[in-house]
Amino acid sequence: MILLPQMKDKAVAVLGLGRTGCSAARSLAASGARVFAWDDAEEARSTLNAEAGVAATSPQDWPWDGLAALVLSPGIPFTHPEPHDAVRRAQSANVPVLSDMELFIGALGPKGARTAPVIAVTGTNGKSTTAALIHHILRGAGYAAQLGGNIGRPVLDLEPPKFKTIYVLEVSSYQIDLTPSLAPEVGVLLNITPDHLERHGGFDGYAAAKARLFDGQVPEDTAVVGIDDVKSSEICATLKLRRNEDSGASVVPVSVGRSLGRGVFVTSGKLVDATSDPAIEVADLTGSSGLCGAHNWQNAAAAHAAARAVGASLSHISDGIQSFPGLAHRQEVVAEEEGVIFVNDSKATNAEAASKALASYDNIFWIAGGKAKEGGLDEAMRALTNVRKAYLIGEAAEEFARALEGKVEIELSRTLDKAVAMTAKDARASGSSAVVLLSPACASFDQFTDFEARGDEFRKLAREAAASLRDQKAVST
Numbered sequence: 001m002i003l004l005p006q007m008k009d010k011a012v013a014v015l016g017l018g019r020t021g022c023s024a025a026r027s028l029a030a031s032g033a034r035v036f037a038w039d040d041a042e043e044a045r046s047t048l049n050a051e052a053g054v055a056a057t058s059p060q061d062w063p064w065d066g067l068a069a070l071v072l073s074p075g076i077p078f079t080h081p082e083p084h085d086a087v088r089r090a091q092s093a094n095v096p097v098l099s100d101m102e103l104f105i106g107a108l109g110p111k112g113a114r115t116a117p118v119i120a121v122t123g124t125n126g127k128s129t130t131a132a133l134i135h136h137i138l139r140g141a142g143y144a145a146q147l148g149g150n151i152g153r154p155v156l157d158l159e160p161p162k163f164k165t166i167y168v169l170e171v172s173s174y175q176i177d178l179t180p181s182l183a184p185e186v187g188v189l190l191n192i193t194p195d196h197l198e199r200h201g202g203f204d205g206y207a208a209a210k211a212r213l214f215d216g217q218v219p220e221d222t223a224v225v226g227i228d229d230v231k232s233s234e235i236c237a238t239l240k241l242r243r244n245e246d247s248g249a250s251v252v253p254v255s256v257g258r259s260l261g262r263g264v265f266v267t268s269g270k271l272v273d274a275t276s277d278p279a280i281e282v283a284d285l286t287g288s289s290g291l292c293g294a295h296n297w298q299n300a301a302a303a304h305a306a307a308r309a310v311g312a313s314l315s316h317i318s319d320g321i322q323s324f325p326g327l328a329h330r331q332e333v334v335a336e337e338e339g340v341i342f343v344n345d346s347k348a349t350n351a352e353a354a355s356k357a358l359a360s361y362d363n364i365f366w367i368a369g370g371k372a373k374e375g376g377l378d379e380a381m382r383a384l385t386n387v388r389k390a391y392l393i394g395e396a397a398e399e400f401a402r403a404l405e406g407k408v409e410i411e412l413s414r415t416l417d418k419a420v421a422m423t424a425k426d427a428r429a430s431g432s433s434a435v436v437l438l439s440p441a442c443a444s445f446d447q448f449t450d451f452e453a454r455g456d457e458f459r460k461l462a463r464e465a466a467a468s469l470r471d472q473k474a475v476s477t
Helices: 019-030 042-052 085-092 100-107 127-140 173-177 203-214 230-243 294-309 314-323 351-358 378-383 397-404 416-429 451-476
Strands: 011-015 034-038 067-072 118-122 144-149 165-170 186-189 222-226 251-256 264-267 270-273 280-284 332-337 340-344 364-369 387-393 409-414 434-438
Touching (some): 011 019, 011 085, 019 042, 019 067, 019 100, 034 042, 067 100, 118 127, 118 203, 118 294, 127 144, 127 165, 127 186, 127 294, 127 314, 173 203, 186 203, 186 294, 203 230, 222 230, 222 294, 230 251, 280 294, 280 314, 294 314, 332 451, 340 451, 351 378, 364 397, 364 416, 387 397, 387 416, 397 409, 416 434, 416 451, 434 451
Parallel strands (some): 011 067, 118 165, 118 186, 144 165, 186 222, 222 251, 251 264, 340 434, 364 387, 364 434
Antiparallel strands (some): 264 270, 270 280, 332 340
């Protein structure tokens, strides 16, 4: 646990008692703060009392005039579509509204004298894989790297810094909004495509939130920026002008598919570091089973640039890339039988992410659907070449069926269990190697608590289907 000496004896409110909220309440209580916490869900309030020894208190009873801060869970609206009532109350009382990550950054000390450096990774897609890959590389290079934030452990559940500690944090746009002191020693922006627009007042607001990752950085810090989409490329150019950097020494562009005079890029599957002369080939990514697809090559290039910025050697980076096992729910191969591979890409909660998976395989039997996001399937419609048939589930099934009509064969499966059974049967009957791909292009909240629960259920169903295929083969022979 990270202790928060800066909050000792202060009154602090926590709203939202999910993973990050409970973590913040525990850390605050252990640090000697007076904690006032609330969640509308009774189960969450009971968990708080059991885990942190803190009794829940309604916001109506909080000492608003005496609060030092309101710690807001990322899922609660801060600015859009409109601020939560507690946010308005805090602003009226001049109470700072911040995240658990802001508490964490404060515990590390002031910028320039932090007890450990921070690598922060954001982007619409790929941030979990990139953060995990950076962590994997640094651990292999002998650093006491810790991984948390929007992936895995809440930041206040991480271990206090020690010799060679580097914190690798995945950060969402919501967290950036609530962490004004973030200013990471290495900031990584992978890409920006439409997502979470309702929470940022539109695409420009969403992009501006991502760009704020670099606010507060100093010349000694490094900004790693993907430049293969328009918005990210604009941000990279702005950063270079602001820092008067033509050489790219503190702003490192990253690209897949084109060579850069200065930066890190991937062409024909080869990862090249051209941040100085001569350019160096770091790794052949075509042989990395944990980084399948060109979108993962961007993740690898960004991870390389970040790891180099904190001193990792080229050999450690190359070894780390080749040994990286990948992440659960991110193009995770969960079963294979009779020429049918089952791939769990439940983390693909928007069409852009799903399009990356659709471009990575041949002969795809695609399971899609759930709670649709703005834009529906638009970004995935250009990646249907390898789809043999689409099996549609959840609230979006009818909407997606209309979008896909005449483009691919469609099955309205409605539920995941029916979809897996149908895909396994049809993939096996296709007579060639096939991929059953869960890449929903949707949020999960219509039928599952989160994308992890959806992916876990798919993994179970896929393994059962694979066992059934094996049994069918045994009977036939």
